[in-house]
Structures are given as structure tokens and as C-alpha cells.
Amino acid sequence: MQPLVEVEDLSVDFVTRESRVRAVNGVSFSMMPGEVMCMLGESGSGKSVTMRALMRLLPPKRSEIGGRIRIAGQDVLAMDDRALRRMRGGVVSMIFQEPMTAFDPVVRVGDQIAEVVAQHRGVSRREGLRRALELFDLVRIPSAERRLQAYPHELSGGLRQRAMIALALSCEPKLLLADEPTTALDATVQIQVLILLRSLQRELGMSVVFVTHDLGVAAEIADRVAIMYAGRIVETGSVREVLRSPLHPYTSGLLGSTVHDQPRDRALETIPGAPPDMRALPPGCSFAPRCPQALGECASGPPPAVSPAPGRVARCLRVAAPQQPEYA
Amino acid sequence: MFSYVLRRLLAAVPIALGVSMVCFGLVYLAPGDPVQTLLPPDADAETVAQLKRLYGLDRPLAVQYLSWLGRVLSGDFGRSIATGRPVAEEIARSLGNTVLLAGLSVVVAFSVAFALGTIAGRRAGSWLDRCVTGVAVVGVSVPNYWLGIVLVIVFAVEMMALPASGMAGDGFDPTSWEHLKHLVLPVITLSMIPVGIIARTTRSAVSEVMNQEFVTTLRANGLPEWRVLRHALKNALPPVLAVMGLQFGTLMGGSILVETVFSWPGSGFLLSKAILTRDVPVLQGTILVLALIFVLTNLAVDLVQSSVDPRIRRA
Numbered sequence: 001m002q003p004l005v006e007v008e009d010l011s012v013d014f015v016t017r018e019s020r021v022r023a024v025n026g027v028s029f030s031m032m033p034g035e036v037m038c039m040l041g042e043s044g045s046g047k048s049v050t051m052r053a054l055m056r057l058l059p060p061k062r063s064e065i066g067g068r069i070r071i072a073g074q075d076v077l078a079m080d081d082r083a084l085r086r087m088r089g090g091v092v093s094m095i096f097q098e099p100m101t102a103f104d105p106v107v108r109v110g111d112q113i114a115e116v117v118a119q120h121r122g123v124s125r126r127e128g129l130r131r132a133l134e135l136f137d138l139v140r141i142p143s144a145e146r147r148l149q150a151y152p153h154e155l156s157g158g159l160r161q162r163a164m165i166a167l168a169l170s171c172e173p174k175l176l177l178a179d180e181p182t183t184a185l186d187a188t189v190q191i192q193v194l195i196l197l198r199s200l201q202r203e204l205g206m207s208v209v210f211v212t213h214d215l216g217v218a219a220e221i222a223d224r225v226a227i228m229y230a231g232r233i234v235e236t237g238s239v240r241e242v243l244r245s246p247l248h249p250y251t252s253g254l255l256g257s258t259v260h261d262q263p264r265d266r267a268l269e270t271i272p273g274a275p276p277d278m279r280a281l282p283p284g285c286s287f288a289p290r291c292p293q294a295l296g297e298c299a300s301g302p303p304p305a306v307s308p309a310p311g312r313v314a315r316c317l318r319v320a321a322p323q324q325p326e327y328a
Numbered sequence: 329m330f331s332y333v334l335r336r337l338l339a340a341v342p343i344a345l346g347v348s349m350v351c352f353g354l355v356y357l358a359p360g361d362p363v364q365t366l367l368p369p370d371a372d373a374e375t376v377a378q379l380k381r382l383y384g385l386d387r388p389l390a391v392q393y394l395s396w397l398g399r400v401l402s403g404d405f406g407r408s409i410a411t412g413r414p415v416a417e418e419i420a421r422s423l424g425n426t427v428l429l430a431g432l433s434v435v436v437a438f439s440v441a442f443a444l445g446t447i448a449g450r451r452a453g454s455w456l457d458r459c460v461t462g463v464a465v466v467g468v469s470v471p472n473y474w475l476g477i478v479l480v481i482v483f484a485v486e487m488m489a490l491p492a493s494g495m496a497g498d499g500f501d502p503t504s505w506e507h508l509k510h511l512v513l514p515v516i517t518l519s520m521i522p523v524g525i526i527a528r529t530t531r532s533a534v535s536e537v538m539n540q541e542f543v544t545t546l547r548a549n550g551l552p553e554w555r556v557l558r559h560a561l562k563n564a565l566p567p568v569l570a571v572m573g574l575q576f577g578t579l580m581g582g583s584i585l586v587e588t589v590f591s592w593p594g595s596g597f598l599l600s601k602a603i604l605t606r607d608v609p610v611l612q613g614t615i616l617v618l619a620l621i622f623v624l625t626n627l628a629v630d631l632v633q634s635s636v637d638p639r640i641r642r643a
């Protein structure tokens with residue numbers, strides 16, 4: 001089977017007249033059809049930028065994308081406007097963190113979905129609305145017919161996010177990028193939306209990249225996790241193995257600072273220090289200044305990706321490398 | 329929606345009443361006695377008192393206001409002191425000309441400014457944006473009576489291409505070039521400031537909307553750029569409409585100087601004549617009607633805004 005997504009050595013630079021900041025640096029991963037990957041990492045580590053780069057949604061004048069992105073056999077970075085429009089929504093779609101601001105506030109929700117369906121399938125608005133109704137049923141929005149007529153501000157946060165999912169799924173994409181889709185919701189609603197996403201993923205057999213801060217969520221829905229730090233993926237592997245026996249000290253730190261599965265009497269450990277300044281990264285491992293196990297060599301150059309076991313990759317000098325990784 | 333319209337209409341009633349009081353009172357705050365202008369400077373006290381009684385100017389102010397309001401409500405604005413003709417008739421004749429001039433100017437200004445502002449707002453920070461902003465600043469800063477005079481000198485006096493003043497005749501015939509020709513210079517003059525103001529408002533509204541998250545959603549769903557822009561413009565429209573309505577109201581009352589420069593027989597021209605002759609009934613009537621038009625314009629803008637933006641109806 002061919003991978004659905006192949007990303008090789010992806011880099012994203014934000015350029016202004018005065019400065020150039022590398023927000024994503026040498027990210028590589030691949031995903032098989034139907035696979036669910038979670039991206040974890042601190043705020044500012046480049047998760048959203050990576051997602052947006054996959055759909056070429058970054059501001060074209062202020063950003064530069066390097067490396068290779070292939071989705072469903074097509075070279076995304078070489079696409080012209082038409083091919084991009086067909087890919088966006090048709091092959092890959094995205095759910096955003098803030099459902100309140102992600103809809104056009106002055107257009108009825110149903111019409112917004114119908115417009116996208118009409119655009120991709122070349123059908124009438126009316127046909128598009130019929131599809132929107134199907135989708136509202138699919139994402140289990142009660143009184144779907146009436147809700148289609150609602151403006152975004154008339155829906156609750158949970159319903160809005162369901163409508164957002166309906167919009168994203170409207171043209172049956174093969175890959176769904178979910179950028180913290182539950183962060184803005186109440187805890188109980190979060191779980192409902194999560195359960196919905198998982199069951200839809202199984203029903204429709206899509207691949208999903210799920211960005212989250214929450215290890216519990218990752219353990220719940222992902223097949224694989226990728227841990228990002230300062231624009232790099234520092235560790236990937238199957239969710240069970242990474243959570244059970246992390247290779248990278250940063251991953252261990254993340255596991256130690258989570259509320260889940262900790263004895264109540266033990267104090268939560270936080271990772272010492274602050275996230276790095278992306279404009280002035282250290283020459284070696286970006287995590288070295290905060291790393292409890294840092295060696296002298298860590299500061300000399302970025303550690304290469306090593307794969308100590310099949311399916312596992314980490315970028316840390318302390319990890320022994322019995323075999324070369326497929327994707328570095 | 330219906331209850332919103334009703335609420336807005338009811339809220340306009342006290343505003344209109346307040347406006348009428350101010351209109352009535354303002355004239356009495358101004359120095360000088362209207363009766364004096366009618367009579368020779370050496371008229372004796374007896375004649376002055378007689379004339380005052382004739383116009384009801386000897387009664388208490390509150391009584392004068394109420395009886396004036398009562399007559400105004402029945403459409404009787406009294407008679408012009410200067411011409412002796414009914415004020416309502418004078419206003420009706422001139423108001424149509426002003427509505428024509430101000431309305432056309434606002435439509436022209438809106439079309440030009442909305443296009444300019446959209447171009448600038450989509451590419452905020454580009455050289456195009458800076459050009460548009462420059463044009464807008466110039467438009468707002470140039471005094472319009474000065475611009476009017478310059479245009480008259482260039483196009484009417486030097487090139488003799490366009491008429492300098494007046495209308496082609498009574499009434500307006502939109503199919504006649506002769507009639508339209510007389511509108512060109514006044515409309516250009518009057519629309520200059522609104523072009524600047526509306527362009528700036530459009531620019532900031534569009535550039536703000538283009539930075540909102542939903543624009544990314546639209547693009548992320550593969551909509552072509554013109555559809556994205558259509559969504560953005562619909563969002564940018566309410567504040568622009570509000571400013572446009574205000575500009576229409578301002579032009580209705582603020583065209584005094586321009587109408588005078590072009591001798592355009594509108595309500596501004598009427599007003600300036602009434603000020604010079606201290607024609608109180610004409611002043612009161614004209615100011616009241618212009619102020620009410622201002623109130624109605626704002627009401628209309630509110631209603632149009634709320635039909636574009638559903639969120640406004642709840643407030």
C-alpha cells in the first residue's frame with residue numbers, strides 16, 4: 001500500500017524585511033491511509049504551521065516552504081491555484097481550534113456548507129443544502145433541518161464545532177487535519193466531539209492528523225504520535241510505545257508534567273526553563289539548555305534522527321541507533 | 329426582524345421631537361431680531377410690536393414652540409418673511425434638487441470609494457494601498473468650496489466645457505445631457521470628501537476582515553479567491569454603510585457652501601439666503617426637515633445594516 005502523506009525535510013520560514021524565522025525545521029513523516037497521528041508539543045513548537053503548510057495556507061508573501069510534500073500521489077508544493085483549490089476541501093480538509101471565528105458570521109451555516117459542496121461537485125446550491133443536511137445528521141446535530149438555517153452565533157460551541165466537522169467532511173477528504181479541535185470547548189463537550197471524530201474516522205476510513213496538548217487524548221485516539229519541539233519532530237512512534245517508554249528526554253518531561261495517571265500525592269513535575277526563542281535557537285539540540293540529561297556534545301550540532309526499533313525515531317544523542325530510519 | 333424595525337421606528341420619535349426643539353430654539357439663540365430686517369431701521373416701536381404680534385413673536389417661547397409644532401405636524405411651516413410664499417412650498421422645491429445632488433454624490437462616492445478601499449484593504453501595506461490612502465487623505469483635506477471654485481475656473485471659465493452654475497431649468501430630466509452637464513462639477517466637488525472617508529473606512533474594514541480566521545476556512549475549503557472576497561465584502565459592508573449614511577446626511581445639510589458656489593437651487597442655497605435675510609420661518613423649517621432627513625437616513629442605515637449582519641438584530 002502507498003502512503004497517503006509523505007513529508008520530507010519540510011521547513012517553513014517566516015520572512016519580513018528585517019528578519020527570517022524558521023518555524024518548522026526538517027520535519028519528515030509519512031502516513032498510511034486510515035492512520036491517525038497525534039502531534040504533541042508545547043505552544044509555539046510549530047504544530048499549526050506544519051498543518052497549514054500541508055495545505056499551503058500560509059501567507060505566500062511572508063512565508064517560504066521548503067522540502068517535499070506529497071499527498072495522495074501529488075506534489076503539493078508544485079500545485080497551481082486550480083489544483084490547490086481541488087485539493088483543499090476535496091482531498092485534505094482542516095478543522096480549526098476556534099469554531100466561533102472559523103465560520104463566516106453573516107452567512108447561514110447551511111449555506112456555507114452548500115457553497116463548498118457546490119464548488120467541488122459542480123452541483124446546485126439546493127443540492128448542496130441537501131448534502132449539508134446529510135452531513136448534519138452524520139455529525140449528529142439534533143434538529144438538523146432547523147440548525148442549517150442558523151447563523152454561527154446562534155449555535156452553541158459544541159454544535160458549532162460539529163458543524164465545522166460537517167463542513168470539513170463535506171467533500172469526503174482522504175486526510176483530515178484537526179488543529180486542537182476541542183481546546184475551546186467545555187470538558188464534557190470535548191469528550192463528545194472526540195468520540196464523534198473517532199467514530200467518523202473509523203466509519204469513513206480517513207487519515208487524521210490530530211494536534212493536541214493533551215496526552216490523554218492522544219492515548220485515546222491515535223495510532224501514532226509525533227512529538228514536536230522548536231520546529232522539529234523530536235520523537236515518533238506508536239502511541240503505546242512512546243507513552244510507555246519514551247526515548248527523548250522532552251517526551252519524558254511531557255509525560256511527567258501531565259495530570260493523567262499520576263499518583264495523587266506526587267507533585268506534578270514541570271519541564272524546567274521556558275520554550276526556546278525561535279529567532280535565536282542554540283546551534284545544537286534545541287532542547288539541550290532545558291535537558292536534565294544533556295551531554296557536552298549536545299551543544300555542538302543538531303542530533304541526527306536515529307531509529308532504535310522499527311517504527312520508532314528519535315533525535316537525541318543518548319539514543320543508540322541499531323538501524324537507519326526510513327524517514328529522517 | 330419586524331419587531332426590530334418597530335423598535336427602531338419608535339426610538340426615532342423622541343429623537344425627532346428633540347431635533348424639532350433644538351431647531352426651534354437655535355434660531356432664538358442667534359443674535360438679532362428677525363422683525364428688524366423687515367422694517368426700515370428707523371421704524372417706531374409701535375410698528376415693531378405690531379409686526380411681532382402678526383407673526384406671534386410676542387408670545388412666550390413655549391407657546392410659540394407648541395403652536396409651531398402643531399402647525400408643522402399638519403404640514404404648515406408658515407410663510408417666508410422674505411418672499412411671502414408658504415415655507416413648505418419653498419422647501420419642497422429646493423429639497424428635491426438637494427436630494428438629487430447629495431444622493432448622486434453619495435452613490436458616486438460609494439462606488440469609487442468602495443472599489444478603492446477594497447483594493448487597498450486586500451493588500452494592506454502594499455504600494456497600491458499607500459496610493460489609495462494618499463488619495464483618501466487628499467480627498468478629506470481639500471475644502472470643497474475651494475475645490476468647487478478651482479473646478480469652475482478650469483472647466484467652466486478656461487475650457488468652457490461645463491456650465492459653472494445653476495440647473496438647466498425647472499425640474500430634472502435624466503435623459504437630457506444639458507441637465508446632466510450641470511450636475512458634473514457639483515457632484516465631483518461634493519463627492520470628494522465622502523470618497524476619502526468611505527475609502528478609508530472600507531480599507532480598514534476589508535483589511536480587518538481579510539485577517540479573520542474564517543477567511544482561512546474559506547480558502548481551506550477550496551473556494552476561489554473571488555468567492556472569498558465576496559464573503560469578506562459582505563462582512564465589511566455594515567460599517568461602510570453606516571459611514572455612507574452619515575455622509576448622505578452630512579451632504580444634505582452640508583452642501584450650503586457648494587450649492588452657493590454653484591448657485592444650485594437646493595435647500596442649502598435656500599438656507600444661506602434665509603440666513604442672510606434672517607428669514608426665521610424658512611430657517612426653522614429647512615433645518616427641521618434636513619435634521620429629520622438625517623434621522624431617517626440613520627434609521628434606514630440601521631435597518632440595512634441589520635439585514636446584512638444578523639448579529640445586530642439581537643442587540
Ligand SMILES: Nc1ncnc2c1ncn2[C@@H]1O[C@H](COP(=O)(O)OP(=O)(O)OP(=O)(O)O)[C@@H](O)[C@H]1O
Pocket residue numbers: 014023041042043044045046047048049050059062278
Ligand atoms: N503568520 C506568521 N508569521 C510569523 N510567524 C508566525 C506566523 N504563524 C506562526 N508563526 C510563528 O511560528 C511559530 C510556531 O507557531 P505555531 O502556531 O505553529 O505553534 P503551535 O505549535 O501550533 O502552538 P499552539 O500550541 O500555541 O497552537 C511561532 O513561534 C509563531 O510565532
Ligand SMILES: [Mg+2]
Pocket residue numbers: 047048049179
Ligand atoms: Mg496551534
